[in-house]
Amino acid sequence: MDECIFCKIIKGEIPSSKVYEDEDVLAFNDISPAAPVHVLVIPKKHISSLNDINEENSKVIAHVFVVISKLAKELGIDEDGFRVVSNCGEAAGQTVHHVHFHLLGKKKFTWPPG
Ligand code: AMP
Numbered sequence: 001m002d003e004c005i006f007c008k009i010i011k012g013e014i015p016s017s018k019v020y021e022d023e024d025v026l027a028f029n030d031i032s033p034a035a036p037v038h039v040l041v042i043p044k045k046h047i048s049s050l051n052d053i054n055e056e057n058s059k060v061i062a063h064v065f066v067v068i069s070k071l072a073k074e075l076g077i078d079e080d081g082f083r084v085v086s087n088c089g090e091a092a093g094q095t096v097h098h099v100h101f102h103l104l105g106k107k108k109f110t111w112p113p114g
């Protein structure tokens, strides 16, 4: 997607504070952190939102969660606990239409979220 900001980050056209990268997944710090640890984990393939997950592209989403589990350990948030959020669509407040998973930690969270 030419105009997608996360595709531009993947291509290196927009700078990011990279935390992890492999062939299929990129993780970088959120520009406007909502917690002391706030990393965005995204598939390199453009998928607009959770509404577009299907059998064909689900493998990369599974891999995203393997990366999240590794990163939680590396970032030292696995033992205290952390939260993973993916906003889907307008009601959830999705602002970037490239599916992404917020990995949030080093904060005490409440439930249900606001
Ligand atoms: P959402 O509101 O769930 O779509 O989340 C989009 C997230 O992307 C927000 O938390 C933004 O702060 C973050 N974001 C937007 N632009 C950038 C950028 N250039 N680099 C890092 N994070 C960004």
Ligand code: ZN
Pocket: 001, 004, 005, 006, 007, 008, 045, 046, 047, 097, 098
């Ligand atoms: Zn994209």
